[in-house]
Amino acid sequence: MNIRTGGVWGAHLGMLVWALLVGLSFPAVGLLSEGLPPLLLTAMRFAIAALAVLPLVWGAPGLVPSRPGAWLYALMGLCLAGFFGTMFWAAHRTTALSMATLYVSVPLLAYMLGRMIRVEQRALGLLALLLLGALGALGLAWAEAKGDLSRMQLGPGEAGFFVGCMASALYPVLSKFGLVRGWLSPHAGVRTLWSLVLGGVLIALLGLIFNSPAAMARMTLSDLLLVTYLGMFSSGVTFWLQQRATATLTPAAVTAYGYLVPFVSMLLLFIQQPQALSLVWLPGGVMVMAAILLLLRRDVRMRSPVAMSH
Template sequence: MASPSSSVWSAHLGMLLWALLVGFSFPAVGLLTEGLPPLLLTSLRFAIAAMAVLPLVLRAPGVVPTRSGLVLYALMGLCLAGFFGAMFWVAHRVTALSMSTLFVSVPLLAYVLGRWLGVEHPARALLALLTLGALGAMALAWAQAGGDVTQIQFGVGEAVFFVGCIASALYPVLSKYGLLRSWVSPHAGVRTLWSLVLGGALIGMLGLVFNSPVALTRMTWGDLALVVYLGLFSSGVTFWLQQRATAILTPAAVTAYGYLVPFVSMLLLFWAEPERISLVWLPGSTLVVIAIVLLLQRDVRSRSKIACAK
């Protein structure tokens, strides 16, 4: 049986892989043919991921949800639809810097929502680490924008995206809430499956309203291969890793790994354009790495103390 500290290490390493997969997915998305309907593509990704997960969980506990579980899964799916719907709606209405700046609020929002629903404990040290990571992620976003702070604005588009950020923060909080009350399956794959199915269905309905289904006919075989890759890895594996970590870590700790995504994007940028390397990236990347390392140490020590007390 794995020790408590090894379980925490495993969860954190899984979320590190999550950050790498999410960071690598952005260049892949950029290779898709222009003009394809983004919401319908996301729904298709979720469907592919759900079909891949289904054979792995057929005999898992809780694969058929209870009434309370189904309601909670539906709310979790609504959170996914809210975030992706908001992200695609504001894509051409909000600057990338404004979106990046607002997105760093997700871990802090997860902590506040977690406290509200009783799945987070009061922790000043955790708040300090989340703030440190947020400052680092904002510094990376500022560096990527070339230091042009005038790109940060707040209007209707930004307000809609912030609502999407709240939905994104609420997703792991609801999952943890259901786990603590045994409303959802203890199996990470089952929770992943239902999140993908219900979230994909809701996003697909949004796509039918805001996108043109006919545009899907422009897909090439290369586009289809990319969507399959994104469905399996950027949706299926990442959702499973997040659900797996949620059973061990707090929602705020899980969402804090979102701070590493711009760090991974920075590394990819340096690989593609070495001439972009400069000291302007150093403060943000340093703060993000320090925050994640301290978060890992904090969780391992905390779990070890609990184990010793027992």
């Protein structure tokens, strides 16, 4: 295995771990006490993650960003705040099924936005894989809804969350844009740190506006431990894995691993409720796994010595 293909394998394996950690974070969030302000909790998670990352990147190249890098980090932080802000806002105005369905659009949006600013090449094969993964994720959402699509709706909540999905898709595109132009640090940890710091500050400001800061007093010791875990792993490690993969993969390929999150949730459901296992989950699960495996095969083949020589 040469260096190029080794880097691709590492990036894809890292994103598999990313999907696992993100999928496992949902049950952990469900253990938090009710009534805690979600945006302020997210800001707290980001702060904990940033503090955990800081000692690891002290003295790394690009720790102090250039002027264009600082502006780009600010835009990336705005993307994070936009996604989390609209997600929590929409949660009270739409259904989980509608949000899960809309989130399927993120990799396709990342591909289109990447094409617009020229960090994605025209690739019909990649587009086909993204569509396959999207259909698989929709199949899993349909299975989770037990085939009842009547809960899906279209209104202001869905429109707002779709804007958040666009912000989520733009985040890796901006990262790739900054890396290509040398505006962002080549160190994945530094890019993770600045994303967490600026995104956390903006989310905290949203939390002070839309949440009740006094509700944070309801936190128990177990809540604090859970938020610490989520901050270090579901925020810190996942952001680092995403930034690490962005240096090697395209934004669309990175965001495509979001299709695996409902797959992980499905496996957790089967472990907790074996009676839920049925063939209705099979089409979506097979399509998601096929899309990810074909995506890995495509990237490894594109960076093989034979492909690189043409």
